[in-house]
Amino acid sequence: MTDPRTFFTVLFEAAVAAADPAVVIRDFLPGRPKGRVVVVGAGKASVPMAAAFDAAWDGPLTGIIVTRHGQGGGRGGACGRIAVLEAAHPVPDEAGLEATARLFDAVRGLGPDDLVVALISGGGSALLPWPPPGMSLADEIAVNEALLASGAPISAMNTVRKHLSAIKGGWLALAAHPAKVVTLVVSDIPGDNPAFVASGPTVADGASRRDALAIVAEYGLALPDAAMRHLATPAADAPLPDDPRLAGNEVHVIASAARSLEAAARAAARHGVEAVILSDSIEGEARDVAGVHAAIAREIALRDRPFRKPVVLLSGGETTVTMRSRGGPGGGRGGRNGEFLLAFALAVDGHAGIHAFAADTDGIDGTGDNAGAFADGTSAGRMRAAGLDPRAALARNDAFAAFAALGDLFSPGPTGTNVNDLRAVLVR
The missing domain is CATH 3.40.50.10180 (Glycerate kinase, MOFRL-like N-terminal domain)
Known part of the structure; x- marks a missing residue:
């Protein structure tokens, strides 16, 4: 792989x-x-x-x-x-x-x-x-x-x-x-x-x-x-x-998201990784959805259940972000996929072998120029080493700045289609 x-x-x-x-x-x-x-x-x-x-x-x-x-x-x-x-x-x-x-x-x-x-x-x-x-x-x-x-x-x-x-x-x-x-x-x-x-x-x-x-x-x-x-x-x-x-x-x-998730699963299989589609219609607060995905990932990493590693968990749908702050001084910038990943990074902080990705299939996450980002068990620590407080960034909905500081944004540009979000969590 x-x-x-x-x-x-x-x-x-x-x-x-x-x-x-x-x-x-x-x-x-x-x-x-x-x-x-x-x-x-x-x-x-x-x-x-x-x-x-x-x-x-x-x-x-x-x-x-x-x-x-x-x-x-x-x-x-x-x-x-x-x-x-x-x-x-x-x-x-x-x-x-x-x-x-x-x-x-x-x-x-x-x-x-x-x-x-x-x-x-x-x-x-x-x-x-x-x-x-x-x-x-x-x-x-x-x-x-x-x-x-x-x-x-x-x-x-x-x-x-x-x-x-x-x-x-x-x-x-x-x-x-x-x-x-x-x-x-x-x-x-x-x-x-x-x-x-x-x-x-x-x-x-x-x-x-x-x-x-x-x-x-x-x-x-x-x-x-x-x-x-x-x-x-x-x-x-x-x-x-x-x-x-x-x-x-x-x-x-x-x-639709269902067809796109199935295509992603087939691509994973070609790379020798079993794929599990959790759902194509997940909704809810991005940070809460991240917590559930992270809990499953930790269980796989520690106990090889409910799926044996290596495995990639796939999900689609559209999460939401309740704005706790606005852009500008003291405010944040970041779409729902960035918020999902920042919360996920905090939930798997220090866990080796867990990697995550989330992106909007239209190529733009919220109002930024990125589709999403990459995260893993080292992301939160690397943010702190760069002088950023990841929990404070999450509190002000500022995932964009947090991942930009690490060079971990994913920016493919507009894709010409839109079947909502693709989330992938790799445990190996």
Whole structure:
């Protein structure tokens, strides 16, 4: 077996390759309609999805997609016949508002013989702001910031988002009616519910505004007055799955964490290491999830149970970070994967033979330029030797600085897909 960093990088590359739209999208092409084909989409994987669909589709089409700033310009503003717009992530901006308006324009006025293909991936919630009447873009930004700092799981966040939006929760599909809508999804959601990916602009689910209000209360969310007024009225009710205007639409999950974890497991086997997939849908506080992973790793290292070493434990899903501090003086910088690894490093401090890796498959962990980092039983000690207090760094959510000081950040750059986090713990 090669060194742990090389080994983890191989697993990451295998996981990302398994979610490459250029590879998987051909298996999900819809039938040719009598009328027009219009492609719309949003998310961190929208550019490669659009490029793959444009290359695979042998008939006429038009389209427009939205990706995050910096990920669309390299193609000159287009993926073949599909225009590419850019907007902000994870906090919406005015460019996103303008892009959303253009998506609505693209699907209006279609007939029953026309086809809309929606290319949806994680990150689309922020890229498609469209506040309902009575709310402003500033209100939607404030909602998003409150959700990101709350520690709520992504499913809960998206339940709130879709009831405070006029595009999420199926509204874009209703705007396309009576055209048929076929949604192709690269899922970054634990459990792969397509209605939660990008808050489901073309996919309805059964959650209600009362569910959204319950989440607001549970997590103590301080939302703008305009948002709370909207949630208190029937105007916040999102379309339901049995809405007759959605009948005949199709939804396909074309890439997911489960498939990527299986690919990583196969890559580990080729390197002579048994792989155990713990789960593809882990949620919860990053530092708490780290504690559980570390406890299993210590048990294997000391007692060869519940699995014999050498072994690599794999897990996916999306953890959360409740912000205890903000960036700036005394504040921290670091995404959920960095926080997971910093807590893990503290929990295995001094244990030889335990190595860990965590990274977001889209190539960006939070708002930094890294996807994640590497850690092992020496990480906490090396931080202290460098003059850093790892526990203090964790307390201020500053994992980025801690791992940057060691040169242990993992920065592959944007990958063009997004099936959420890959965590790997090697015990040997």
